[in-house]
Structures are given as C-alpha cells and as structure tokens.
Amino acid sequence: MKMSLRWYGEGNDSVTLKQIRQIPGVKGVITSLYNTTPGEVWTVEGIKAMQKTVADGGLEIYGIESVNVHDEIKSAGKNRDLYIKNYIESLENLGKCDVHLVCYNFMPVFDWTRSNLAKERADGSTVLAYDQREVDKIDPNNLAESIDKMSNGFILPGWEPERMGKIKELFDEYKDVNNERLFENLVYFLKAIMPTCDKYNIDMAIHIDDPVWSVFGLPRIITHKEAILKLMEAVPNTHNGVTLCTGSLSSNPKNDIPEIIRSLKGRIHFAHVRNTFHEAEGVFEESAHLSCDGSLDMYAIMKAFHEIGFNGVIRPDHGRMIWDEVAMPGYGLYDRALGANYLLGLWEAIEKQAK
Numbered sequence: 001m002k003m004s005l006r007w008y009g010e011g012n013d014s015v016t017l018k019q020i021r022q023i024p025g026v027k028g029v030i031t032s033l034y035n036t037t038p039g040e041v042w043t044v045e046g047i048k049a050m051q052k053t054v055a056d057g058g059l060e061i062y063g064i065e066s067v068n069v070h071d072e073i074k075s076a077g078k079n080r081d082l083y084i085k086n087y088i089e090s091l092e093n094l095g096k097c098d099v100h101l102v103c104y105n106f107m108p109v110f111d112w113t114r115s116n117l118a119k120e121r122a123d124g125s126t127v128l129a130y131d132q133r134e135v136d137k138i139d140p141n142n143l144a145e146s147i148d149k150m151s152n153g154f155i156l157p158g159w160e161p162e163r164m165g166k167i168k169e170l171f172d173e174y175k176d177v178n179n180e181r182l183f184e185n186l187v188y189f190l191k192a193i194m195p196t197c198d199k200y201n202i203d204m205a206i207h208i209d210d211p212v213w214s215v216f217g218l219p220r221i222i223t224h225k226e227a228i229l230k231l232m233e234a235v236p237n238t239h240n241g242v243t244l245c246t247g248s249l250s251s252n253p254k255n256d257i258p259e260i261i262r263s264l265k266g267r268i269h270f271a272h273v274r275n276t277f278h279e280a281e282g283v284f285e286e287s288a289h290l291s292c293d294g295s296l297d298m299y300a301i302m303k304a305f306h307e308i309g310f311n312g313v314i315r316p317d318h319g320r321m322i323w324d325e326v327a328m329p330g331y332g333l334y335d336r337a338l339g340a341n342y343l344l345g346l347w348e349a350i351e352k353q354a355k
C-alpha cells in the first residue's frame with residue numbers, strides 16, 4: 001500500500017510539497033493539471049512539467065485525480081464522441097509519461113455536495129458537513145453561490161465558477177437522463193477507452209458518488225455494492241476499477257464498507273479513507289480519521305484492504321480544519337497528516353499481526 005496526499009498544484013494549494021514530504025510515510029502525491037478544463041486534451045509537455053515540479057519537491061506522482069469527464073460524455077450530448085476522443089488522447093499522453101492511475105467520477109453537474117464547509121465542532125475545529133434538510137431548502141443556483149462564499153477564496157474542484165455560471169444549461173442537458181441512461185453512457189465511455197488503458201496499463205478508478213443518493217433530482221449510479229458490481233461486470237476489464245471512498249460510501253450507513261471492499265478484490269485501484277459522524281438519516285459530518293471520533297470502524301476497513309491484498313494508493317480524505325490553519329476546506333495540511341499517520345499505524349499493526 002502506498003500512502004499519499006492530494007496536492008492541488010503550485011499557486012493553488014496552501015500546502016507545499018516540502019510540507020507533504022515531511023509527513024512520515026508519504027512519498028507521493030495525487031494531483032491534476034488544474035489549468036485544464038474538462039474535455040481539453042492533456043499535453044505531454046503539461047504532464048511532464050507537472051511531474052518535474054513534483055520530482056523537484058522530492059516526491060512522485062502516484063496518480064491523477066481527476067481527469068474530469070465532460071458533461072457531454074455523461075449526458076450523451078452531441079459532442080460526446082469528440083470529447084471521448086480527447087479523453088483517449090489525454091490517457092495516451094499520461095501513459096507515455098508513465099502515469100498509470102486515473103481517478104474520475106460520473107456524477108452529473110456537481111462533483112460532490114455539502115451544505116456546510118465549516119461546521120464548528122465541540123473542540124473548535126471545523127469540518128465539511130451535509131444536512132439534507134438544508135439542501136432541500138436551496139435551489140442549485142444559490143448553492144453554487146453559497147459554496148463559493150464558504151470556500152475561503154479557493155476554487156473547489158467541480159465547482160469552478162465558469163461551470164457554475166452555466167448551471168441552468170447543465171441541468172437542461174440532463175433532463176432526459178435517468179439512472180439507466182447514465183449507466184449506459186458510463187459503459188459506452190469505458191468501452192471506448194479500455195483499449196487505450198490496456199495499451200498503456202492505465203487503471204481507471206471511478207469515485208463513489210457523494211452523497212450516494214440523488215441530489216437536486218440528478219441521477220446517481222455508483223452508490224452501493226450491487227451498483228458497483230454491476231459496473232464491474234458490464235465492463236469486466238480489470239482496468240475498469242474503483243476509487244473506494246469510505247467517506248462517500250458512509251453517507252448511507254447501510255453500506256457495509258469492509259464487506260464492499262472484500263467484494264471488489266482486484267478492482268480497487270485507489271482508496272480515499274476517512275471517517276464520518278452520522279447524526280441522522282441524511283445528516284453527517286466529516287470527523288477526524290480515528291474510529292473513536294466518527295461512526296466508522298477504521299480498523300475493520302483497513303483490515304479488509306489488507307485481506308484482499310490491496311497494493312494500490314491510499315490517501316486520507318478531507319480533513320478537519322484545526323490549529324487555525326487557513327486552507328481549502330477539507331484540504332488543510334495538519335489533519336490530513338494526522339490522518340495519514342493514523343492509517344499507516346493501523347496498517348503496520350495489521351501487517352505485523354498477519355505475519
């Protein structure tokens with residue numbers, strides 16, 4: 001297992017490569033070409049420049065999060081094949097640069113949804129939180145605005161202002177897309193890119209939907225064990241795999257995460273591991289990574305990864321904002337560093353016990 005941290009690139013991220021390098025056990029980052037827009041071809045030069053920056057910082061790029069999928073691919077719009085062609089070209093260029101892990105999601109319009117990016121907890125830390133009752137009160141237009149106001153001046157992934165400016169058109173694009181259609185569009189996309197993934201040995205890792213239910217009437221398909229397995233069977237190539245995000249899966253407490261991990265042996269290429277605290281149905285917040293702080297058994301989760309022989313990349317996911325740090329919500333240094341080392345500690349214990 002390789003522990004990593006997500007890094008948003010120079011000039012975007014308040015956390016530096018030097019800081020990440022000083023977290024024990026972290027030798028690589030997950031990053032992206034943040035100056036590209038979904039649908040644009042990633043160039044070899046762009047990828048190489050990003051690799052050089054990270055290598056100069058003493059770290060390695062373990063994978064990409066994300067190469068975003070254009071909404072016309074998700075909605076089967078008229079330019080779908082053109083955008084798939086561009087996506088394939090980006091994958092080829094990544095392959096040529098020796099990058100073999102690509103995280104993506106197939107959620108319409110929004111990458112993820114929260115109702116509060118800085119909910120204060122009893123200890124004075126702040127966390128990302130979701131409350132369905134709050135979400136029900138706002139229309140998506142205002143949500144984009146309120147998220148923008150809450151983001152401490154950072155641009156949040158999936159919520160770029162230029163996309164949010166076109167939100168009505170985006171919703172229109174999906175008016176005839178239900179869960180079945182969205183699934184067909186995903187399979188169409190995966191079948192088109194698999195030959196390139198075979199050629200360059202690229203693992204595609206779809207992120208769990210977040211939260212795992214329909215928000216604003218938009219379809220959601222990567223939500224629970226059967227739905228994920230259905231996708232694995234529809235495109236049985238092992239390059240069609242999953243980003244197992246425990247936080248996203250845990251938005252529905254009915255998801256038995258260790259059991260889902262065991263059912264996906266050989267198909268989990270990347271993992272986001274974090275804890276959440278469940279208050280009520282549709283109401284949760286992102287706690288510290290430790291089992292004692294949230295509703296998940298992190299030991300059981302790490303043990304399940306160990307049992308299936310997981311040797312991919314893990315990163316702690318969103319952290320709390322602590323110690324007066326000012327950073328992109330969920331992506332400060334301190335709590336993610338604590339999370340990474342907690343997970344590494346669990347892993348060391350599990351590994352030694354297994355021997």
Ligand SMILES: [Mn+2]
Pocket residue numbers: 207245247248272317
């Ligand atoms: Mn995640």
